[in-house]
Amino acid sequence: MRIFLALSLVICLTHHDVLKAEDWLQWRGSGRANLSSETGLYDQWGDDGPPLAWMADGLGAGYASVTVKGDRIYTTGNFDDSQSAIAIDANDGKIVWKKAITEGAPKHGYEGSRTTPTIDGDRLYLVSSDGKIVCLNRESGDEIWSRNFSDWGGKMMSGWGFSESPLVDGDWVLCTPGGPDGMVVALDKISGKQVWATKLPEYGDEEGVNSKNIRDGAGYASIITSNGAGVKQYVQLVGRGLIGIRAKDGKLLWRYVRVSNGTANIPTAVVDGDLVFTSTAYNTGAACLKLVANGDGVTAEEVYWLDSKQFQNKHGGMTLVNGYIYAGHGNGSGLPICLNMKTGEVAWGPERSEGKGETSLIYADGRIIMRRQDGVVILLEATPEAYREIGTFEPAYQEGKTWAHPTIANGKLYLREQGKLMCYRLKD
16 A cells, blocks of 8 residues: 555656746746646647636736736726725635725826736735836735835826836846936835936937837836846836846946837837847837946847838737747737747748737647637647647636736646736646
8 A cells, every 4th residue: 555655646746847837927927938837738728718716807907917826816906995905715705905006097198007016935026007016915915115206307208108027037126117316216125215217318309219109108018037148137018118227336338218108118129149130010119238337337239130011019918938029019909920030031921810900818738829819719839830720719707808818827727808817726
């Protein structure tokens, strides 16, 4: 009997080594790369999609995605009296707590929350759409500290509300007030006290730049980290373009203005070594930049530029897998596409696939899950060889514009749809 139990334990341990699971602690997951390291997925995906485990209700209006740690899921939503952070039980979808982070629901075009909470130990960090960074206790939802972006003269480049998910890096939390006294700021994550604040120069009318495409203020993207050219830096897309900020002191290192548009700069950039890939829509385009050492600083050199007909990503995001960018292409069309990041050459697409409108996505276990604006979910192979669709399904619930990005955590696929959250099993 003891030998049988020992053999059973070995078999179980070996099985779990293969079926790797992980939490999803921030916007776009580990390294903000939108790559899940989970394995052993999709064995539950039938002709009608994976089985629905549960559907939660009462999340409020919003386009925020979710983050997951253990048996807790976190997101944000708008209610009649507030914009609130919400904790959900991952086992059954029941709401554990709700905490208001604003008094009254902020009013913007496409009303609803935007920020995806960042999990760091026993704390949550999030940005309200009216401009406030908040630190909450993860277990209770109680506020630990908050800072208003008005402390730095905060403003958005246009009127859809702050949409950032804060970046926790070591002892700091970073966010983008977009103001003259702090375009990007680093705060002590425990106390909320300022470490440094990056100020952009007064540019005025810039030579060779259409002033209609340049606006002061924060964009709608979230900060990522790069060690390009051997210098640790934070890369962020703001109203005046893509910027690189030296991590140790907040010094502005470089700016790339060509990717800016006068409406909304949204997608989070993609980094790979010394390279940075960036794109915006509204008939703008995309670029690959190379970060090069320049004395004690860094410059960003354009490797290539793609015009809007070649590639533009609006707000569905871009994901780099083995040197290739997967995304939705077009201003509102979101057609699936794959291109070589280093060269800009299109590997396949744009494809007239199932579904309509913008496309968000996530990578896991050799495959890409795409979510269209009309709710349709597509599973395809993550290969540049050809567009190889495995299957599609329509989720159990859909309303309006499906813009919340999908999340994979601990063997489950989470699809947020305004006030509801659907949980699908990807493995047994």
